[in-house]
Amino acid sequence: MFRLDAARRAQARFLDRVHARLSARVKPATAFVGQPEPRTLGSYARGRQLTAGNLLFAGHLVEAPGAILWDITPPDDVFLEEIHGFVWLDDMASVGDAAARKTAQNWLFEWIARYGNGSGPGWTPELAGRRVIRWLHHAIFVLGGCTPEQSRAFFRSIAQQTIFLNRRWHSSTPGLPRFEALTGLVSAGLSLQGMESLADPAIRGLGQECARQVNEAGGIPTRNPEELLEVCTLLIWARDAVQDAGRSAEMQHLQAITRIVPTLRALRHADGGLARFHGGGRGAEGRLDAALAAAGTKAQAAKGLAMGFARLSAGRTSIVIDASAPPGGQASINAHASTLAFEVTSGRRPLIVNCGTGATFGEDWRRAGRATPSHSTLCLDGFSSSRLGSTARIGPVERELLEDIPKGVPVELSRATDGVRFEGGHDGYLKSHGMTHARILELTFDGRGIVGEDLLVSLDKQSKARFDERLEESRLAGVPFDIRFHLHPEVDTAIDMNGTAVSMALRSGEIWVFRYDGHCSMSLEPSVYLEKGRLRPRATKQIVLSARAMEYATRVRWSLAKAQETAIAVRDLVQDDATELLN
Numbered sequence: 001m002f003r004l005d006a007a008r009r010a011q012a013r014f015l016d017r018v019h020a021r022l023s024a025r026v027k028p029a030t031a032f033v034g035q036p037e038p039r040t041l042g043s044y045a046r047g048r049q050l051t052a053g054n055l056l057f058a059g060h061l062v063e064a065p066g067a068i069l070w071d072i073t074p075p076d077d078v079f080l081e082e083i084h085g086f087v088w089l090d091d092m093a094s095v096g097d098a099a100a101r102k103t104a105q106n107w108l109f110e111w112i113a114r115y116g117n118g119s120g121p122g123w124t125p126e127l128a129g130r131r132v133i134r135w136l137h138h139a140i141f142v143l144g145g146c147t148p149e150q151s152r153a154f155f156r157s158i159a160q161q162t163i164f165l166n167r168r169w170h171s172s173t174p175g176l177p178r179f180e181a182l183t184g185l186v187s188a189g190l191s192l193q194g195m196e197s198l199a200d201p202a203i204r205g206l207g208q209e210c211a212r213q214v215n216e217a218g219g220i221p222t223r224n225p226e227e228l229l230e231v232c233t234l235l236i237w238a239r240d241a242v243q244d245a246g247r248s249a250e251m252q253h254l255q256a257i258t259r260i261v262p263t264l265r266a267l268r269h270a271d272g273g274l275a276r277f278h279g280g281g282r283g284a285e286g287r288l289d290a291a292l293a294a295a296g297t298k299a300q301a302a303k304g305l306a307m308g309f310a311r312l313s314a315g316r317t318s319i320v321i322d323a324s325a326p327p328g329g330q331a332s333i334n335a336h337a338s339t340l341a342f343e344v345t346s347g348r349r350p351l352i353v354n355c356g357t358g359a360t361f362g363e364d365w366r367r368a369g370r371a372t373p374s375h376s377t378l379c380l381d382g383f384s385s386s387r388l389g390s391t392a393r394i395g396p397v398e399r400e401l402l403e404d405i406p407k408g409v410p411v412e413l414s415r416a417t418d419g420v421r422f423e424g425g426h427d428g429y430l431k432s433h434g435m436t437h438a439r440i441l442e443l444t445f446d447g448r449g450i451v452g453e454d455l456l457v458s459l460d461k462q463s464k465a466r467f468d469e470r471l472e473e474s475r476l477a478g479v480p481f482d483i484r485f486h487l488h489p490e491v492d493t494a495i496d497m498n499g500t501a502v503s504m505a506l507r508s509g510e511i512w513v514f515r516y517d518g519h520c521s522m523s524l525e526p527s528v529y530l531e532k533g534r535l536r537p538r539a540t541k542q543i544v545l546s547a548r549a550m551e552y553a554t555r556v557r558w559s560l561a562k563a564q565e566t567a568i569a570v571r572d573l574v575q576d577d578a579t580e581l582l583n
Contacts, residue, residue: 031155031193034244036136039237041286042090046533050088051100057082059360061535069107070114078359084111084122085130093138101141108135108142109150116157118164125168126177128161129184133237136187159195162188166198169205175213175220175331176227176234182206183234190245199245206238207250218259219307221331223324225267226280228307229288232260236294261292262299266306267320269345275309275320276343278327279334279357279370281532303413310413312420315447316347322375323424325406326386332402334359337386339406339426340439341375344450344560347572349506350488352376352560356530361537367400369530373484378437378454380481380549381470385428385437404431419444433479434458434466435549450560454483458552467552478548483556485514485543489529493541502543503563508572511563518556520547 049056053065058078064071074080082088092104115122122131135142135158143151162185169181182205189199213220213231220228235257242249267275272289273282308324321342326335334357344352355374358365368374372384379385389403406428414421425438440453458464470479487493492505502514502524516522527542545556 032139032191033193033196034191036139036187036191037240037244038093038137038140039240040090040093040134040137041284041290042092042094043285043533044091044094046088047091047093047095047100050091051095051103056533056535057088059362059535068110070110076362080121081127084115084120085127086134087130089134089138089142093141096141101144104138105142105146105150109153112153112157116153116160118160123164125165125172125181128165129169129172129181132158132161132165132184132188133180136191155192158188159192162192162195162198166202169202173330174209175222176230178209179206179213179231179234182209183238186238187241190241190247199247203238203242203247203250203253206235207252210235210250210256211252214256214259216259217305217307218256218261218263221327222278222334223308223327223331224278224280224334225264225274225276225307225309226283228260228267228280229264229274229283229291232257232264232295233287233291235260236291240294257295258297258299261295261297263306264288264292265300266311267309268318269320269343269350270313270316270318271345271348271350273345273350276354276356277309277320277322277338277341278336279359281356305411310411310422310424312413312422312441312443313447314419314443314445317443317447317450318345319343319422319441319443319450321422321424321441323409323411323422325409325426326402328402328405330401332405333399335386335402336370336375337372337384337402337405337428338375338377339385339409339428340424340437341372341377342441343376346447346506346510346512346562347508349490349508349510349572351491351504351506351512353486353488353529355486355528357532358530358537360532360534361530365530365537370402373482374486376485378439378456378481378483380429380433380435380437380456381479383429383432385426416442419449429456430463431466433470434463434468435479436463448562448566451557452559453555453557455556456481456549456554464552467549471550474548478550480546480548481554483520483545483558486527486529487541487543489538489540491541493524493543495524510566512560513563514543514558514560516545516556516558518545518547518558520545520556522546 053063055062055064060075060079062072069083089104092100165181165185169185172178172181182202185202186206189195189202220231239249239253269275276282305323310321310323312319319342322338325339326332341354343354354376355369358369372379386402386405388400391400406426408427411424420443422441425436427436429435429437435456435458438455442451458467490507494503496503504512523544525542525544527540528537529540530537
């Protein structure tokens with residue numbers, strides 16, 4: 001099977017190269033049918049850094065003032081993919097001054113000179129789609145002050161890429177890569193003279209992909225909240241481009257947006273950021289607000305699970321819990337072993353977090369971020385609740401898939417005596433240790449208190465026999481487990497009450513206190529916060545409850561509560577630190 005997959009990938013890369021070269025022979029577009037609107041959002045700070053020659057891509061910083069981007073030796077394939085996708089053009093356009101324009105023009109026209117004949121690493125459907133979207137959105141920015149020769153080169157190249165997309169979009173990986181390819185093709189077909197005949201098939205293809213990839217509950221197979229946001233954003237851009245051209249988008253396309261929006265609202269914390277699960281981050285600054293505003297639907301978050309996540313909210317507090325098994329197969333290429341992990345946000349201040357994706361800090365960090373100990377949940381005997389297995393390729397990058405994932409994840413949401421209640425369990429440790437992990441979380445109606453309970457149980461004769469084997473292997477010392485609570489870097493911590501409690505101060509002035517009940521030890525240990533757009537992981541802390549399972553049922557109770565002196569309403573005027581791209 002592995003050899004067959006490798007052969008198929010090699011064939012796809014060969015066909016991409018062939019069609020890229022053939023596309024160079026097409027008759028170029030000559031002008032725009034209608035002036036494209038700049039729909040993408042960029043970072044002004046990042047744009048200034050790029051203009052100054054501080055090139056930060058995929059966690060690698062290259063200081064090269066005045067250099068041509070394509071002269072830089074890429075540190076890895078992810079760096080290469082980022083620069084050829086031209087998302088950096090969003091940041092340059094957000095600056096918009098003469099220096100940024102000049103730098104962007106130099107890089108764009110040099111790309112055409114070097115790779116416009118179909119050569120180079122940027123000729124995959126998803127990269128071509130990503131690139132075409134940016135060229136169209138920022139056409140006014142990059143064509144301002146250009147010579148007629150440069151203008152002709154621009155239209156010739158974007159037409160070539162459009163033809164390539166028309167021939168190869170179907171070979172892209174289903175999911176976000178295919179949505180990128182199709183959105184680029186739809187946008188170009190509607191915007192460029194001579195490409196009009198390509199628009200209608202692409203519009204139909206996009207509708208069909210929406211029906212295949214976006215389920216009835218508004219979720220996607222990867223269960224990555226940030227990826228869902230990117231898909232929604234692409235669908236909104238494509239819908240607006242179709243409507244601006246006086247046409248109608250496919251019904252499946254419009255219905256997909258309507259289904260996704262309530263799911264995004266359910267995955268949004270009280271501070272406006274997305275929950276960070278399965279390779280996703282909080283989302284680019286302003287992207288979620290822009291998508292929800294542009295979607296044009298007022299549907300609220302549905303009750304029950306949203307893309308496999310449960311949300312509890314009350315007062316100023318929100319909790320998002322991974323309440324399903326991780327995705328399997330090809331969809332698990334970025335998935336994490338995070339079943340029953342949770343995040344907590346109070347007002348606009350994150351409190352309990354997961355470490356996040358380490359993809360931008362190298363493969364070792366990426367693998368570490370996917371493991372169960374990097375999440376705020378229970379980890380048994382150092383094992384992850386899902387394990388890494390065989391590999392698959394997305395673009396130029398090989399990734400490991402998640403295998404041996406939990407098969408049963410029962411969940412129930414209900415009302416508690418004084419709040420809302422989540423109950424869930426998973427059998428990710430059943431085969432290895434004969435134990436099921438169950439977790440109960442209760443949030444009070446005023447949002448000031450959270451009570452949690454973690455249980456390890458052996459439920460039947462077979463699982464008890466497996467646990468007995470593990471117990472004997474430990475020489476009756478018990479099977480060790482840890483319950484981890486990773487804290488946001490801006491949370492100040494101190495151990496109180498002779499080591500039985502941890503006080504946590506947020507920058508808003510709120511004080512939360514963590515306590516536990518059970519035969520376990522508590523420690524405050526180092527942790528990391530893996531955040532996209534930074535050069536290095538951020539140091540932080542984690543609360544760890546450690547114990548050993550000696551019997552068929554082991555229970556640990558814990559609580560998080562605001563200190564009594566913390567006001568019900570906090571006027572949070574403390575300014576966040578400006579984003580330091582080089583931190």
